[in-house]
Structures are given as structure tokens and as C-alpha cells.
Amino acid sequence: MKLTFPHMGNTYITAKTLLDDLDVDYIIPPFNNKKALEIGTKYAPELACLPLKINIGNYIQAYEKGADTVLITGGCGPCRFGYYCEMHRAILKDAGYEMDILTLEMPNQGVKELYRRVKKLAGGFNAYKIIKALKNTAQISKSVDELERLTFQVRPREIKKGSTDKIYKIFLNKALKTNGSEALKKLIKATEDELREVEVDRNFKPLKVGIVGEIYTTIDPFSNFNIQSKLGNMGIEVNRRVTISEWVIDHIIKNALHLPRDRSHIEAAKPYLGTMIGGHAQETIGNTILHAKEGYDGIVQVYPLTCMPEIVAESILPTIEKDFDIPILTLIIDEMTGEAGYVTRIEAFVDLLRKRKERTEHGRDWLLSGN
Amino acid sequence: MAKKVGIPRGLFYYQYYPLWKTFFEELGAEIVVSDFTNKQILDSGVKSCVDEACLPVKLFYGHVLNLKDKVDYLFIPRFTSISKGEYICPKFGGLPDMIRHSLKELPEIIDTEVNLRKSKKNAFKAAVDVGNYFSSDRHVIKSAYQKALNSYREFRSNVRKGVLPGDILSKRRGVLNKSSDETVNIAIIGHVYNLYDNYMNMDMIYKLRSMGVNITTIEMLDGKVIDEKNQMLPKKMFWNFGRKAVGGAFHIMEREDIDGIIYLMSFGCGVDSFVCDLIERKVRNTKDIPFTVLTIDEHSGEAGMNTRLEAFIDMIRWRNRNEADVPAYG
Numbered sequence: 001m002k003l004t005f006p007h008m009g010n011t012y013i014t015a016k017t018l019l020d021d022l023d024v025d026y027i028i029p030p031f032n033n034k035k036a037l038e039i040g041t042k043y044a045p046e047l048a049c050l051p052l053k054i055n056i057g058n059y060i061q062a063y064e065k066g067a068d069t070v071l072i073t074g075g076c077g078p079c080r081f082g083y084y085c086e087m088h089r090a091i092l093k094d095a096g097y098e099m100d101i102l103t104l105e106m107p108n109q110g111v112k113e114l115y116r117r118v119k120k121l122a123g124g125f126n127a128y129k130i131i132k133a134l135k136n137t138a139q140i141s142k143s144v145d146e147l148e149r150l151t152f153q154v155r156p157r158e159i160k161k162g163s164t165d166k167i168y169k170i171f172l173n174k175a176l177k178t179n180g181s182e183a184l185k186k187l188i189k190a191t192e193d194e195l196r197e198v199e200v201d202r203n204f205k206p207l208k209v210g211i212v213g214e215i216y217t218t219i220d221p222f223s224n225f226n227i228q229s230k231l232g233n234m235g236i237e238v239n240r241r242v243t244i245s246e247w248v249i250d251h252i253i254k255n256a257l258h259l260p261r262d263r264s265h266i267e268a269a270k271p272y273l274g275t276m277i278g279g280h281a282q283e284t285i286g287n288t289i290l291h292a293k294e295g296y297d298g299i300v301q302v303y304p305l306t307c308m309p310e311i312v313a314e315s316i317l318p319t320i321e322k323d324f325d326i327p328i329l330t331l332i333i334d335e336m337t338g339e340a341g342y343v344t345r346i347e348a349f350v351d352l353l354r355k356r357k358e359r360t361e362h363g364r365d366w367l368l369s370g371n
Numbered sequence: 372m373a374k375k376v377g378i379p380r381g382l383f384y385y386q387y388y389p390l391w392k393t394f395f396e397e398l399g400a401e402i403v404v405s406d407f408t409n410k411q412i413l414d415s416g417v418k419s420c421v422d423e424a425c426l427p428v429k430l431f432y433g434h435v436l437n438l439k440d441k442v443d444y445l446f447i448p449r450f451t452s453i454s455k456g457e458y459i460c461p462k463f464g465g466l467p468d469m470i471r472h473s474l475k476e477l478p479e480i481i482d483t484e485v486n487l488r489k490s491k492k493n494a495f496k497a498a499v500d501v502g503n504y505f506s507s508d509r510h511v512i513k514s515a516y517q518k519a520l521n522s523y524r525e526f527r528s529n530v531r532k533g534v535l536p537g538d539i540l541s542k543r544r545g546v547l548n549k550s551s552d553e554t555v556n557i558a559i560i561g562h563v564y565n566l567y568d569n570y571m572n573m574d575m576i577y578k579l580r581s582m583g584v585n586i587t588t589i590e591m592l593d594g595k596v597i598d599e600k601n602q603m604l605p606k607k608m609f610w611n612f613g614r615k616a617v618g619g620a621f622h623i624m625e626r627e628d629i630d631g632i633i634y635l636m637s638f639g640c641g642v643d644s645f646v647c648d649l650i651e652r653k654v655r656n657t658k659d660i661p662f663t664v665l666t667i668d669e670h671s672g673e674a675g676m677n678t679r680l681e682a683f684i685d686m687i688r689w690r691n692r693n694e695a696d697v698p699a700y701g
């Protein structure tokens with residue numbers, strides 16, 4: 001069995017840690033690329049959401065490098081992600097790619113089947129080994145997210161433009177070739193040190209923008225045209241509350257162990273969106289409000305065309321924009337999205353935020369001098 | 372004076388109207404249903420809803436606008452789930468919030484959550500919640516609910532006997548045109564709000580009937596058969612509609628008395644994008660039965676629809692006369 005898994009930003013580092021520590025043989029698909037999207041668009045249903053299409057491209061590119069089994073997580077609705085695994089299965093089969101799909105979730109057939117799958121994945125059931133691997137995975141996942149967050153802070157403040165991007169890119173490539181959680185931890189630490197040494201303008205007060213929306217397109221730089229880096233290089237400090245580690249730890253581990261989960265965004269969303277409706281709609285609404293309360297200057301919502309939960313969220317956001325007086329930009333992505341038009345919209349939004357800021361600051365000076 | 376409850380003629384109106392009608396009337400409320408879909412309703416919905424939404428949701432906005440100034444309440448329940456272990460669609464769960472935050476000057480919305488995902492008993496709970504708007508007497512509510520269930524059962528049993536919900540709801544009698552060529556049997560798969568909104572599907576059902584086509588829809592099939600066929604999927608579908616559509620389609624494929632399948636898809640529907648694709652793959656891989664997908668979008672023209680329907684039915688008639696040797700896909 002040679003495993004592969006779909007890309008989503010830097011998630012491969014988390015997945016790789018798990019598989020390394022379980023001694024599983026795997027192939028990481030080439031980083032998300034145009035060709036992968038083309039392949040996916042060719043085989044997937046036209047109106048499927050974008051992540052499904054890129055996933056298919058990943059699998060086929062990994063298949064060409066020798067992978068024969070796909071590992072993904074499942075779900076039980078209501079949004080489409082929970083049925084991705086079956087769509088993947090059907091699409092790959094009809095396209096003539098003999099690949100097995102291994103879904104990590106509670107299957108219809110109950111615990112026994114789940115046990116069989118984990119055994120298949122881990123080549124036996126060594127509870128100690130599995131728990132240790134899970135622990136390391138959660139840790140790595142967390143520190144990768146922290147590292148990324150650090151780039152969000154350094155990038156807008158760096159004196160020499162491009163320094164952060166360069167360091168982070170080298171990290172992503174090195175991580176690909178670094179095996180085992182121990183070595184990865186070292187690499188992360190070294191990168192962190194390097195980032196901290198980047199020369200920054202400490203007096204610069206950047207505008208702050210929160211990124212919300214569908215998880216895949218917010219986390220994956222290929223599908224969002226690297227929005228985090230683009231904004232950062234325009235001198236904006238970005239933040240994104242939905243991260244891989246939050247997802248792994250909160251959704252999977254804490255849920256499985258019935259530990260209390262972070263509910264702050266759910267509470268914040270409540271007056272606007274009464275229930276869980278799938279995907280990350282509650283996060284989108286809740287985090288927009290939390291960011292607004294923290295004094296952020298603007299919010300960017302990103303989601304793939306036809307994404308059901310985010311369409312609901314988008315319909316609600318105008319009220320929040322008004323109630324909290326915070327500008328919100330919605331960017332919708334599909335395989336036809338052109339980078340130029342997309343960048344223009346981001347630039348116009350940043351302009352708007354700058355003008356607003358100037359106006360309020362000007363207003364304050366004026367008030368002060370009036371005293 | 373009786374309170375007026377507005378029911379938008381969209382989405383689950385086509386599934387539950389008989390139940391709602393009896394329930395509210397038993398509680399002494401007056402029901403106002405929005406007008407039958409027309410161009411103005413559709414346009415106003417499209418204009419006021421986010422661009423990316425699916426057409427049925429946009430249309431629902433239009434029906435809300437059509438009603439909002441005529442009623443005391445709008446009945447827009449939050450449908451999370453109508454069956455154990457299943458969901459409907461994220462948009463059904465968020466519908467009252469979408470409406471509330473996109474349209475202005477609305478009357479009070481009755482947005483009780485209907486969530487039978489864990490237990491069917493929650494249906495009564497939802498009924499009590501809704502009933503409380505009109506009566507504080509639990510017995511009255513209970514009896515209204517019982518009567519409502521009876522109306523619903525009667526409706527369902529008529530449908531199962533072969534009367535289309537659209538015929539019942541629009542009080543139009545479906546007559547099969549017997550004078551034309553031999554009868555053709557077609558199964559149409561799609562959401563109730565696409566199948567039975569005659570404006571949206573451009574009178575498709577009636578057109579087919581006038582061509583001598585006898586129609587079967589998944590609402591007419593036996594639930595047990597559907598469930599049994601669903602076992603063929605490695606992972607159970609968690610959308611109520613998806614399960615019925617896939618199970619129903621698999622069942623239909625095995626029936627000798629059905630000559631062709633039409634999938635009626637709504638533009639922008641996330642659920643359809645998966646369900647239709649799975650069914651289409653199954654058909655192409657296993658059975659030589661004519662299959663076609665018709666998409667309803669804002670701009671679909673009637674002429675195009677007519678041509679496609681006619682071509683599809685002609686092809687089936689031709690096949691039936693000449694026994695196979697004709698490619699099955701239109």
C-alpha cells in the first residue's frame with residue numbers, strides 16, 4: 001500500500017508527521033498547481049466545489065508517481081465535504097485510476113470497520129505507537145500554525161520586502177524532505193528563529209484584516225492566490241482563526257474524547273446564525289464578529305463558487321458589516337477566476353481601509369485639538 | 372381578528388403544505404400563500420438575494436417579498452433535518468437567517484427549528500413551538516397537530532397512488548393525452564420545488580403529459596425500496612433528498628416498465644451537483660436506459676426546453692419501436 005492524501009496549504013506537514021511516525025509508506029502529491037486543477041476540472045462534475053476538483057488532480061498526479069491508496073477524513077453532512085470520499089471513489093474509478101480510498105471517520109459499519117481501517121493504515125494496532133503519533137501530529141500541527149501566524153506579523157513590518165516570503169518558502173520545501181516529528185520540530189524552530197531575526201519596523205502600525213470563509217480556500221494559498229502573502233506585502237497584518245491545528249485538535253481529537261471545545265465563535269455567531277449548518281459558516285460569522293470586536297480594520301471572506309454554507313454566511317454578513325461598522329470583502333473562487341481581476345478587488349479594498357483609517361485618525365486629531 | 376400567517380410558495384411548500392394548512396387553520400390562523408411563481412416574483416428574488424445562491428433560494432426570496440406586506444407572520448421554519456441521521460441542505464438550515472439579514476421591513480418570522488436528526492419526537496416539539504404563537508393550550512395544539520398529520524398522510528397516500536403533488540397543490544388535473552402514440556413511461560428526479568413549480572420548469576410535467584408521457588417521481592416510490600437500493604452505496608447519503616434520489620434512481624434502473632429518466636437540476640445546487648453526477652455515472656456504467664439532465668436557470672428559454680423534451684421522447688419512442696441500437700443518452 002502506497003498512500004497519498006490531498007493538499008491543503010501546509011497541511012501536508014501535519015499529515016506527513018502522522019504517517020512518518022506510523023511508518024506508513026506514502027507519496028505527497030506535487031504542490032497544488034494549474035495542471036492538478038485542470039485534471040480535476042476535467043473529471044469532476046462541473047458544479048462540484050473547487051476543493052473536490054483540486055483533490056482529484058492531487059490524487060492523479062500522485063498516482064502517476066506510484067500512489068495506490070488515498071487517505072482522507074470524512075463527515076456526516078450537511079455540506080458536501082462529508083460525501084467527498086464517495087465522489088472521489090466514483091470519479092477515479094470512471095477515469096480509469098485504480099485507487100483505494102481510506103476514509104478516517106466513523107463508518108456505517110461501526111467501530112469494527114473503523115478499527116480495521118486504522119489497522120490497515122498503521123500496519124497493525126499498536127495503541128502506544130498510535131497515541132504517540134497522534135500526540136506528535138497535534139503538536140507539529142500546532143507549531144506549524146504558530147509559525148504561519150508569525151509570518152502574518154513579520155511580513156507587513158519587514159524592512160526588506162520579500163524576506164518573509166523567502167524564508168517561508170524555503171521552509172515549505174525543506175519540510176517536504178524532512179522525515180519524522182523530531183526532525184520537523186527542529187526545522188520549525190530554526191525557521192522561527194530566522195523569522196524573528198528579520199529586520200522589522202517596530203513603529204509601523206499595520207492595518208489588520210481577518211480572513212474568514214470556507215476552510216480549504218482560506219488555508220490553501222494556491223486556490224486563494226496567496227492572499228495572506230499579498231495582503232502582508234501590502235503592509236497589512238492578517239489573521240485567520242480557522243487553522244489546521246484548530247481543526248485537528250478541536251474537531252477531531254476533542255470531539256472524539258468529548259473534551260470541552262472552544263465555543264467563543266459559536267456564541268458570537270448565535271444572534272445572527274442560530275445553528276450549525278455545516279462547513280464553517282458559524283466560524284465565518286462568529287470570527288468576523290470577534291475580529292470586529294478586537295478592532296480589526298476589515299474582513300475578507302473567501303469561498304469556492306457554489307459553497308453552500310458560505311452562501312448562507314455571505315447573506316448574513318451585510319448586517320454584521322453594519323452592526324459592527326467593519327468593511328467586508330467577499331471573494332469567490334472557481335477554476336475560471338483570473339488573478340488580475342482578483343488582485344484589483346483586493347487593492348481597492350485595501351485602499352478603502354486606508355482611507356477609512358486616515359479619516360478616523362484625522363477625526364481624532366481634530367477632536368483633540370478642539371479640546 | 373384571525374392572525375394572518377404567510378407561507379411562501381417555495382421550497383418545502385411543495386412537500387408540507389397540506390400539513391401546515393390544516394395545522395394553522397385548526398389553530399384559528401388565517402393562511403396567506405404567496406402568488407404562483409411569476410416573472411415578477413422570480414426577478415425580485417434574484418435581485419434581492421446574493422448572486423451565488425441557487426435558484427430555488429432566490430425564488431423563495433421573491434415569494435417572501437410577495438407576501439411580506441400582507442401578513443402578520445411569515446412562516447419560515449429552520450429545517451435542519453426531517454429524518455433520522457440525515458440533513459436537508461445547509462441553506463435550509465440557515466434560511467430564516469438569510470432572509471432576516473437580507474430583506475428589510477419584514478413581519479415577525481416564525482423560525483422554529485425542525486430537527487429530527489436525533490429523534491422523530493422533535494417534530495411534535497416543533498409543532499408546540501409554532502402552536503404557541505396562536506394558542507397557549509397544549510391540548511388544542513396537540514389536536515391541531517394530529518389533524519395536520521392526517522391531512523399530510525392523506526396527501527402522501529394520494530401521491531403514492533400516482534397523483535402528482537403538483538396536481539394536488541395547484542388543483543390542476545393531470546390528464547394523459549391518450550390520443551397520441553403509445554404511452555411512454557418516464558421517471559423524473561429532482562427536488563419537489565423544481566418538479567412542481569410549473570413556472571420554473573416551464574410546465575414540463577404538463578407538456579410531457581400532452582405528449583402521452585406517464586410520469587413517475589420519487590415521491591411515488593415505496594420508502595423501503597429506496598432504502599434497500601441505497602445499500603448499494605458504500606457510504607450512506609446524509610441528505611434526505613440525496614438518499615431518496617439515489618435509491619429511487621437505482622430502483623428505477625432495474626424496472627422494465629420505465630423507458631427513460633430525466634434529472635431536473637437547479638442551477639447552483641450543491642446537492643444536485645453530487646447526486647445527479649452519481650446517478651448519471653451509475654446509469655452509464657450499468658444500464659442502457661435513456662437519461663438526460665435538464666437544468667433550470669434564470670435564463671432558460673422555453674423553446675430550448677420544448678425542443679429537448681420532444682427530442683428525448685421521440686428518441687425513446689423510436690427506440691421502443693426499433694428495439695435498441697440507438698444510443699441511450701440525450
Ligand code: SF4
Nearest residue numbers: 049079080081279307
Ligand atoms: S464547505 Fe463548501 S467548498 Fe467545502 S465541501 Fe462544503 S460546500 Fe464544498
Ligand code: SF4
Nearest residue numbers: 425460462640641642
Ligand atoms: S438542496 Fe440545492 S436547490 Fe435546494 S436549497 Fe440546497 S442548494 Fe438550493
